[in-house]
Amino acid sequence: MSASLEPIDARAKPVARPPESAMRRFADRNRAALGTFAVFVVMIAIFMAASPLVFLHWPIYDSVLVTLPVALCLVVPLVFVVTVGEIDLSFPATMGFSAWIFALIVHAGLSPFLGIVAALATGMALGAGVGALVVTAGLSSLIATLGMNYMLRGFIMIVTQGKSIALLELQDSTAGALFSGQIYGFPVQIFWALAFVVFAAMLFNRHRFGARVRAVGDNPDSASQMGINVSRVRISTFVFMGLGAALAGVLSTMVNFTWWPTTGDGYLLPAIASVFVGGTPTWGGVGTITGGAIGALTVSFIQSGIVAAGLSGFYVQFFNGLIIILALLGHRWNQKRYR
Numbered sequence: 001m002s003a004s005l006e007p008i009d010a011r012a013k014p015v016a017r018p019p020e021s022a023m024r025r026f027a028d029r030n031r032a033a034l035g036t037f038a039v040f041v042v043m044i045a046i047f048m049a050a051s052p053l054v055f056l057h058w059p060i061y062d063s064v065l066v067t068l069p070v071a072l073c074l075v076v077p078l079v080f081v082v083t084v085g086e087i088d089l090s091f092p093a094t095m096g097f098s099a100w101i102f103a104l105i106v107h108a109g110l111s112p113f114l115g116i117v118a119a120l121a122t123g124m125a126l127g128a129g130v131g132a133l134v135v136t137a138g139l140s141s142l143i144a145t146l147g148m149n150y151m152l153r154g155f156i157m158i159v160t161q162g163k164s165i166a167l168l169e170l171q172d173s174t175a176g177a178l179f180s181g182q183i184y185g186f187p188v189q190i191f192w193a194l195a196f197v198v199f200a201a202m203l204f205n206r207h208r209f210g211a212r213v214r215a216v217g218d219n220p221d222s223a224s225q226m227g228i229n230v231s232r233v234r235i236s237t238f239v240f241m242g243l244g245a246a247l248a249g250v251l252s253t254m255v256n257f258t259w260w261p262t263t264g265d266g267y268l269l270p271a272i273a274s275v276f277v278g279g280t281p282t283w284g285g286v287g288t289i290t291g292g293a294i295g296a297l298t299v300s301f302i303q304s305g306i307v308a309a310g311l312s313g314f315y316v317q318f319f320n321g322l323i324i325i326l327a328l329l330g331h332r333w334n335q336k337r338y339r
Contacts, residue, residue, distance in 0.1 A: 032279025033291035047305040054308040069193030071296040077244035085284030090145040091245040093152035095264030098123040099249030103259035112175035127242020131235030180254040201289040218285030276327040
């Protein structure tokens with residue numbers, strides 16, 4: 001038997017797929033951030049059920065908004081570092097050192113705005129030094145930044161002998177009103193932090209620097225063949241991390257008008273947890289600024305929620321570590337979708 005073959009029309013057009021809706025495209029582009037926001041909503045609902053007297057009233061949210069700006073200034077630039085394929089554990093000491101420079105200048109009677117500029121320059125210089133150790137000297141970012149964190153913190157303690165610096169003169173100053181006042185009942189620092197988040201999001205998603213960060217984190221060799229200066233991009237992410245840490249140090253000092261030698265010590269684990277919870281995986285090339293900001297919001301509420309639920313503060317570290325592990329497992333399971 002001979003099978004009859006029908007002629008194939010080479011001019012036949014492929015079947016057109018129905019266009020995706022704008023909502024579907026938005027969900028695909030922001031899958032990680034939306035997932036983090038869903039976790040945050042569920043967490044707040046659980047806290048409200050466990051402690052309605054606390055979470056159905058404004059004071060708990062006001063207290064979180066006071067500390068959240070510092071976390072946002074640390075988490076957002078850390079997304080850049082992780083996306084480029086590195087890690088930075090030196091930012092707590094960079095935060096404390098930069099705030100120390102700010103406190104010394106203000107305590108000497110000079111302009112607080114000069115102190116802010118000096119603090120930001122100090123943070124960027126320390127970030128450049130860390131980047132040089134990692135990129136130029138070829139050290140592991142994990143080990144180099146951990147060593148830098150201990151060295152800077154030790155230097156602060158040696159020079160200050162563990163003594164704090166009171167900055168009461170900031171209370172009636174213009175800088176104090178701009179960076180530690182309130183607007184319509186909201187702490188003004190949250191608006192500075194949100195402006196920083198928006199700037200970082202534009203830099204990450206709309207500027208060529210963000211595209212280069214993702215390209216280097218995904219495949220450094222391919223990025224180099226595309227004409228990207230891989231070393232410069234990697235160092236620049238550490239510089240940006242130093243800038244964010246310095247800004248966080250200044251905001252933290254302005255809250256209580258006091259600089260402490262331990263400034264920044266308690267932010268290492270929460271900041272890292274916020275990055276991973278927010279949807280930035282560990283393998284580089286992928287990151288989300290919006291997700292990181294939502295992750296910082298989520299982690300900031302953990303401590304308040306645990307204490308309000310009647311548990312002791314010892315549970316905070318346990319839950320911080322737990323959410324890091326669960327977030328990494330979720331990223332690994334969802335890796336193909338990210339790619």
